[in-house]
Amino acid sequence: METPFFCAVGTAGSVKGVTPSELRELGADVLLANTYHLFLRPGHEVVRHLGGLHRFMAWDGPLITDSGGFQVFSLGWGLEHGVGKQMGMFPGEAEARKTRGQAARLVRVDDDGATFTSHIDGSRQRLTPELSIGIQEALGADIILAFDEPTSPLHDAAYTATAMLRTHRWARRCLEARTRDDQALYGIVQGGALQELRRASATAIGAMAFEGVAIGGSLGKSKHDMFDVIDWTTPHIPEAWPRHLLGIGEPEDLLACVEHGIDQFDCVAPTRLGRHGVVYTADGKVSLTRPELRDSSAPIEPDCGCYTCSTGFSRGYLRHLFAANELLGYTLTSLHNLFFMHRLMQRIRAAVREDRLSALRDEFLARYGVAYATDGKTLQAAGGQ
Numbered sequence: 391m392e393t394p395f396f397c398a399v400g401t402a403g404s405v406k407g408v409t410p411s412e413l414r415e416l417g418a419d420v421l422l423a424n425t426y427h428l429f430l431r432p433g434h435e436v437v438r439h440l441g442g443l444h445r446f447m448a449w450d451g452p453l454i455t456d457s458g459g460f461q462v463f464s465l466g467w468g469l470e471h472g473v474g475k476q477m478g479m480f481p482g483e484a485e486a487r488k489t490r491g492q493a494a495r496l497v498r499v500d501d502d503g504a505t506f507t508s509h510i511d512g513s514r515q516r517l518t519p520e521l522s523i524g525i526q527e528a529l530g531a532d533i534i535l536a537f538d539e540p541t542s543p544l545h546d547a548a549y550t551a552t553a554m555l556r557t558h559r560w561a562r563r564c565l566e567a568r569t570r571d572d573q574a575l576y577g578i579v580q581g582g583a584l585q586e587l588r589r590a591s592a593t594a595i596g597a598m599a600f601e602g603v604a605i606g607g608s609l610g611k612s613k614h615d616m617f618d619v620i621d622w623t624t625p626h627i628p629e630a631w632p633r634h635l636l637g638i639g640e641p642e643d644l645l646a647c648v649e650h651g652i653d654q655f656d657c658v659a660p661t662r663l664g665r666h667g668v669v670y671t672a673d674g675k676v677s678l679t680r681p682e683l684r685d686s687s688a689p690i691e692p693d694c695g696c697y698t699c700s701t702g703f704s705r706g707y708l709r710h711l712f713a714a715n716e717l718l719g720y721t722l723t724s725l726h727n728l729f730f731m732h733r734l735m736q737r738i739r740a741a742v743r744e745d746r747l748s749a750l751r752d753e754f755l756a757r758y759g760v761a762y763a764t765d766g767k768t769l770q771a772a773g774g775q
């Protein structure tokens with residue numbers, strides 16, 4: 391795999407609405423699936439029985455599974471803090487008000503592991519570092535992640551430190567629990583948006599026998615905090631380790647985070663936005679559900695090489711598919727958005743090779759309509775439309 395790269399997310403072993411051959415065609419080379427979801431349904435033993443995750447989902451390219459930690463705990467924060475089903479990466483007050491009043495105590499963590507309630511059937515379930523590794527070995531992805539306890543921006547410093555130290559102890563147990571030698575195991579750095587903790591966590595994880603690192607947990611309350619977290623972390627990680635920033639991001643994030651040393655990304659945004667009729671274009675995001683697009687014969691982007699644009703599907707047709715709740719609409723917009731992200735990553739890789747990444751960033755962002763200030767961390771509106 392050439393870095394930096396972007397992983398399309400196949401949460402439950404499927405990139406929603408897109409077939410493996412379509413993924414290949416649009417340039418996807420690595421997919422990420424979620425341990426939490428596959429553990430609960432259909433169960434990792436079923437996947438093992440059916441030949442492992444590659445065969446199960448008919449994807450013969452590289453696969454990554456996360457450890458389940460983020461889903462287990464973010465579901466818990468949701469109820470603890472009165473946030474929705476799963477909290478966004480940068481939760482705002484509005485999000486925090488959404489579902490107050492639901493039962494708390496969804497996740498109980500102890501030093502051995504975490505007990506949680508399945509979002510599918512309400513049953514009580516338990517994950518430990520050893521079980522997470524066992525599940526990920528049964529699934530058989532090429533890159534697997536250590537089981538961790540992420541924290542949210544709403545946790546205080548004392549709890550964030552407690553969870554970080556527990557994450558370090560679990561990291562050692564994950565290393566001891568592995569029995570396969572054909573999977574790369576990444577450690578996860580925690581420590582919230584606190585400089586001392588991130589440095590301590592990167593130093594501790596960086597000293598263990600992992601093959602790479604993922605930056606997880608709270609990335610603070612803004613993009614500026616996110617870049618601080620990256621900058622506090624990367625100097626303490628072995629130079630040879632690939633660095634994965636979990637759950638990020640949007641086009642503007644990829645460009646800037648690569649400059650800050652990130653090699654791998656995963657995000658559900660291209661397919662999730664696509665299912666809501668929102669598409670990426672060089673001039674920013676466009677909602678295809680707007681009534682004024684009814685008569686538009688233009689493709690999403692005339693110079694885009696994706697299946698949707700090169701076939702000539704018009705904005706007016708796509709708007710119609712969304713108005714009529716036609717499944718093809720979700721597929722066509724997902725194909726375009728995933729192509730857009732992978733095309734952008736190709737351009738980023740070329741720019742890295744030719745040492746002109748900041749020029750690409752400025753050129754892309756000016757037209758996309760956002761810009762990072764000269765500190766490289768603060769996002770602002772650009773001159774573009």
Ligand SMILES: [Zn+2]
Pocket residue numbers: 690691694695696697698699700726729
């Ligand atoms: Zn397109």
